Amino acid sequence: MAGATTQLGPHASFPNEASAGARLAVRDVSKTYDTDGASVEALKGCSIEVEAGAFVAIVGPSGCGKSTLLNMIAGFDTVSGGEIYMDGRLVAAPGLPPRAGPDRVVVFQNGALFPWKTVLENVSYGPVRQRTLTRKQAENKAVELLRACKLDAVAGAYPAQLSSGMQRRVEIARALMNEPRVLLLDEPFRAMDSVSKTTMHRHLLDMYRISRKTILFITHDLEEAIYLADSVIVMTTRPAMIKLVISVKLQRPRHPRILFSREYLELKREAAESVHEEARKAFERGEREQA
Amino acid sequence: MRKTTAPSSKLSSRQPPRLAALTFPAFRLHTWRVNWRGAVSVGGFLLLWELLVRFGGGGFEGIPTLAQVLSTFWNKYLTSDRYWQSWLVSFERVGYGFSLAQLLGIPLGLLLGTRRVFHEVVYPLVELLRPIPPLAWVPLSILFWPTAELSIIFITFIGPFFIIVINVHDAVRSLRKEHLWLARSLGATRGYAFRRIILPALIPSIAVGMTLGIAVSWNVVIAAEMIASDVGLGRLTWEGYVSHTATTVIVGMISIGLAGYLSALVVSYAERRLMPWHKVT
Numbered sequence: 001m002a003g004a005t006t007q008l009g010p011h012a013s014f015p016n017e018a019s020a021g022a023r024l025a026v027r028d029v030s031k032t033y034d035t036d037g038a039s040v041e042a043l044k045g046c047s048i049e050v051e052a053g054a055f056v057a058i059v060g061p062s063g064c065g066k067s068t069l070l071n072m073i074a075g076f077d078t079v080s081g082g083e084i085y086m087d088g089r090l091v092a093a094p095g096l097p098p099r100a101g102p103d104r105v106v107v108f109q110n111g112a113l114f115p116w117k118t119v120l121e122n123v124s125y126g127p128v129r130q131r132t133l134t135r136k137q138a139e140n141k142a143v144e145l146l147r148a149c150k151l152d153a154v155a156g157a158y159p160a161q162l163s164s165g166m167q168r169r170v171e172i173a174r175a176l177m178n179e180p181r182v183l184l185l186d187e188p189f190r191a192m193d194s195v196s197k198t199t200m201h202r203h204l205l206d207m208y209r210i211s212r213k214t215i216l217f218i219t220h221d222l223e224e225a226i227y228l229a230d231s232v233i234v235m236t237t238r239p240a241m242i243k244l245v246i247s248v249k250l251q252r253p254r255h256p257r258i259l260f261s262r263e264y265l266e267l268k269r270e271a272a273e274s275v276h277e278e279a280r281k282a283f284e285r286g287e288r289e290q291a
Numbered sequence: 292m293r294k295t296t297a298p299s300s301k302l303s304s305r306q307p308p309r310l311a312a313l314t315f316p317a318f319r320l321h322t323w324r325v326n327w328r329g330a331v332s333v334g335g336f337l338l339l340w341e342l343l344v345r346f347g348g349g350g351f352e353g354i355p356t357l358a359q360v361l362s363t364f365w366n367k368y369l370t371s372d373r374y375w376q377s378w379l380v381s382f383e384r385v386g387y388g389f390s391l392a393q394l395l396g397i398p399l400g401l402l403l404g405t406r407r408v409f410h411e412v413v414y415p416l417v418e419l420l421r422p423i424p425p426l427a428w429v430p431l432s433i434l435f436w437p438t439a440e441l442s443i444i445f446i447t448f449i450g451p452f453f454i455i456v457i458n459v460h461d462a463v464r465s466l467r468k469e470h471l472w473l474a475r476s477l478g479a480t481r482g483y484a485f486r487r488i489i490l491p492a493l494i495p496s497i498a499v500g501m502t503l504g505i506a507v508s509w510n511v512v513i514a515a516e517m518i519a520s521d522v523g524l525g526r527l528t529w530e531g532y533v534s535h536t537a538t539t540v541i542v543g544m545i546s547i548g549l550a551g552y553l554s555a556l557v558v559s560y561a562e563r564r565l566m567p568w569h570k571v572t
Contacts, residue, residue, distance in 0.1 A: 105477070
């Protein structure tokens with residue numbers, strides 16, 4: 001992928017190559033919830049191999065179990081079956097207690113900035129808690145990072161004082177501050193208007209270009225997925241299974257003008273057709289009825 | 292390489308961060324401003340009272356006028372040591388009761404919200420005791436506590452206690468798990484996450500409990516001070532009632548209203564200090 005192999009020198013405020021993206025392997029992972037005796041299958045036999053530094057989008061209908069998958073990778077939830085590896089290291093398997101870590105940080109749909117902390121305190125939180133930096137060092141690094149993200153003007157503000165787009169940018173900065181090897185984004189731009197969304201896309205692509213993280217991006221918006229990602233994984237309704245993997249061979253760095261290019265439109269048309277084809281097949285097989 | 296030179300050259304000329312200069316412009320000190328509309332409404336209410344009693348007739352006939360109350364206050368209470376001592380004593384009782392309610396109610400609410408078994412055992416009891424009016428506790432309180440003062444504090448405690456318990460309990464149950472998850476994934480230990488994530492997240496609900504609770508503490512002050520006490524604003528009002536002195540009752544009512552208002556100001560000041568992220572305008 002163009003994005004994964006673009007050579008960029010170490011950036012002053014971004015981690016160097018050593019801490020860039022990790023390889024992520026999800027092997028035959030399933031998730032079953034037991035609530036009041038009834039077991040609900042949320043995810044079934046899901047296998048994804050993500051190259052180091054790749055940008056992968058997962059698309060699926062709302063409530064299909066995409067977030068469940070993300071929470072299992074993040075170490076917030078247990079897996080019922082299968083294994084998850086990061087750079088060959090086992091991070092999740094049945095019976096293993098879920099363990100979250102700063103190497104895979106999530107940016108949530110509704111945002112999870114600590115409202116009682118300022119932007120600067122939120123961003124410097126990780127390294128201070130992990131004791132990898134002193135508070136002073138962490139704050140200096142956070143200021144640098146905020147400056148690189150053009151957020152330095154709001155460093156002293158509380159999250160509630162910022163627009164939702166700005167909050168999400170701070171959250172991405174907070175995640176990057178920990179030099180994660182995988183960045184997990186759970187529909188981060190869901191509630192935004194299309195103009196802010198476009199701005200956020202550019203920001204995220206910039207961050208991706210500079211930081212070279214592995215990114216797993218969950219969305220229900222196929223166009224967004226194609227515009228941002230190297231490959232797009234389409235999932236079915238509950239129990240979520242992988243229906244289709246679309247490889248996006250658009251050049252990086254990506255610019256909004258791509259959205260009007262013939263390549264993009266062609267890709268979008270093909271993707272939409274196959275997604276609709278899958279949806280139609282699913283409909284005919286009555287799969288939605290199980291949901 | 293061309294792409295990276297621009298941002299890194301910008302960062303290489305960086306200066307030490309000036310945090311003071313980074314403060315968000317909207318974050319300014321709260322400036323005190325006279326609420327003229329509020330003053331007019333209070334004045335209007337007093338005027339209406341005077342006019343209704345003078346010209347309203349009917350049920351208003353037996354009620355003293357504002358002028359009568361003011362003159363009673365002027366002649367009987369303004370220079371009375373006992374009256375001003377009542378203020379102090381009542382403030383002290385309400386202060387003790389209210390503070391105890393916070394000290395015991397917040398941990399109880401936390402336990403109820405976080406421990407399942409504890410919740411199953413204790414919550415029904417809380418729900419049973421909660422609707423009992425503080426006034427109903429008075430006889431048992433007198434029997435149980437060795438001194439009248441302790442009984443009084445118990446009554447001013449029991450009023451706000453259940454309010455704070457329920458508020459904290461509900462707040463724990465509606466905590467956003469994402470905050471805890473994130474804190475854990477960013478390196479916080481379990482204990483740290485509890486102290487520094489759950490507690491700040493609960494402060495807004497604790498504040499609501501405090502705002503409601505302080506008012507209830509004053510609500511029950513008459514019930515509390517009926518218990519063998521010679522001073523106190525509640526006692527003053529009670530004495531006015533048993534001696535059929537309506538002007539004294541009204542002096543007591545207004546005094547309790549003012550005392551409650553002052554306490555609410557203190558509580559809301561404390562809340563602003565506790566939650567600088569709330570309403571920063």
